[in-house]
Amino acid sequence: MLPRSREAFAEAQRYMPGGVSSAARAFGPVGGDPPILAVGEGARVRDIDGNDYVDLVMSWGPLIRGHAVKDVVRAIAETAAKGTSFGATTEHETRLARVVVDRVPSVELVRFTNSGTEATMAAIRVARGVTGREKIVKFAGCWHGHADPFLIAAGSSALSLGRPDSPGVPAEVAKLTLVAPYNDAAAVEALLKAHEVAAVIVEPVAGNMGCVPPAPGFLEGLRDTCSRFGACLILDEVITGFRVARGGAQELYRVMPDLTTMGKTIGGGLPVGAFGGKRKFMEHVAPLGMRVSQGGTLSGNPLAMAAGLATIGPLDEKAYEALEEKGRYLAEGLKHASLTVQRVGSMMTVFFTDRPVRNLADAEKCDTKRFARWHRAMLRRGVYLPPSQFEAFFVSLAHERADLDKVIAAHRESLAEIG
Numbered sequence: 041m042l043p044r045s046r047e048a049f050a051e052a053q054r055y056m057p058g059g060v061s062s063a064a065r066a067f068g069p070v071g072g073d074p075p076i077l078a079v080g081e082g083a084r085v086r087d088i089d090g091n092d093y094v095d096l097v098m099s100w101g102p103l104i105r106g107h108a109v110k111d112v113v114r115a116i117a118e119t120a121a122k123g124t125s126f127g128a129t130t131e132h133e134t135r136l137a138r139v140v141v142d143r144v145p146s147v148e149l150v151r152f153t154n155s156g157t158e159a160t161m162a163a164i165r166v167a168r169g170v171t172g173r174e175k176i177v178k179f180a181g182c183w184h185g186h187a188d189p190f191l192i193a194a195g196s197s198a199l200s201l202g203r204p205d206s207p208g209v210p211a212e213v214a215k216l217t218l219v220a221p222y223n224d225a226a227a228v229e230a231l232l233k234a235h236e237v238a239a240v241i242v243e244p245v246a247g248n249m250g251c252v253p254p255a256p257g258f259l260e261g262l263r264d265t266c267s268r269f270g271a272c273l274i275l276d277e278v279i280t281g282f283r284v285a286r287g288g289a290q291e292l293y294r295v296m297p298d299l300t301t302m303g304k305t306i307g308g309g310l311p312v313g314a315f316g317g318k319r320k321f322m323e324h325v326a327p328l329g330m331r332v333s334q335g336g337t338l339s340g341n342p343l344a345m346a347a348g349l350a351t352i353g354p355l356d357e358k359a360y361e362a363l364e365e366k367g368r369y370l371a372e373g374l375k376h377a378s379l380t381v382q383r384v385g386s387m388m389t390v391f392f393t394d395r396p397v398r399n400l401a402d403a404e405k406c407d408t409k410r411f412a413r414w415h416r417a418m419l420r421r422g423v424y425l426p427p428s429q430f431e432a433f434f435v436s437l438a439h440e441r442a443d444l445d446k447v448i449a450a451h452r453e454s455l456a457e458i459g
């Protein structure tokens with residue numbers, strides 16, 4: 041079907057494990073070969089065979105304004121022309137840091153990293169350093185990047201591979217990670233009663249078992265429990281930050297974490313991450329206070345900072361209203377009696393179950409074989425979706441009514457085809 045893509049992917053597999061640079065990109069869960077993408081423009085991507093797709097992956101979240109947005113590309117090019125990296129403070133960082141601190145309610149100081157993984161790694165180190173405790177609590181189905189402490193009941197790629205816990209994670213490390221069911225604040229309270237816990241880390245809207253919104257009272261319950269037991273509450277806003285609201289999920293749900301991790305959207309498609317929070321914690325990040333170790337040769341890279349600023353800088357309340365409206369329109373169009381469509385703003389998932397999905401156990405009841413057939417049918421009709429049931433997909437400001445209508449029409453035909 042895609043002769044050049046097939047050949048190119050075979051070539052990729054000769055030199056790279058699975059032909060990918062990140063496990064979630066492999067088409068294992070849905071079957072077939074991935075199209076090899078060459079061009080992105082607005083809401084569309086084109087593969088090397090010349091096929092055009094409406095993109096709902098959007099680089100797994102970062103491209104909130106779409107592909108190759110002119111002023112973002114210009115900002116990157118103009119910055120690059122003056123030097124790609126200095127390993128020293130530049131004004132690009134300060135500008136982006138000011139936007140983060142201004143918009144994200146709980147963040148008073150912020151440190152930039154190269155990825156979301158680096159941000160979550162550092163955030164728990166800070167929490168452990170400041171509290172003097174070692175255990176952390178995470179939720180089944182939440183993904184916080186690929187650092188050892190988080191590869192326990194992690195979502196997305198690990199889930200789809202049917203191997204939630206990775207070989208290579210020392211048992212001694214895994215032992216320090218306690219796991220609770222998502223949307224179950226009472227389970228967390230029980231854990232915090234029984235253990236000395238440094239931090240509870242949570243995706244305020246889960247995206248990595250598919251889109252699972254927080255139940256009413258869940259985040260507030262975590263905030264209250266963490267405060268009572270002296271644990272640090274970390275909101276992992278790598279997806280939700282600058283995505284579900286201008287100030288992220290903490291603004292939308294009015295929950296003040298101690299630390300926040302960010303990534304994806306704040307780099308506008310370049311490699312980036314960040315962690316930040318209250319002074320009480322952040323003033324112990326090296327070189328300050330207790331000097332909790334953290335560093336990175338390319339951290340705060342000028343190109344990433346410029347791309348991030350150009351991407352999130354212009355996002356005003358109007359932009360979030362537009363994202364909500366586009367998200368609502370698409371989700372309405374995707375509704376079907378045999379499916380559950382879950383959405384927060386412009387992030388959503390079509391679950392192949394007729395029941396609500398509140399946690400990992402619910403998500404695992406989905407008909408993943410039917411999802412795989414749907415995914416292939418959608419791809420043939422020019423809709424590019426994440427190749428797993430356990431992922432969220434994203435609408436950007438570049439998605440026009442015509443793009444969304446194309447997705448909805450493809451969906452109706454695909455459901456008719458797969459039965």
Ligand SMILES: *Cc1c(COP(=O)(O)O)cnc(C)c1O
Nearest residue numbers: 155156157183184185278279303
């Ligand atoms: C993507 C993601 C990460 C990891 O970010 P990377 O930049 O891929 O390392 C962490 N947490 C959440 C919630 C994510 O979705």
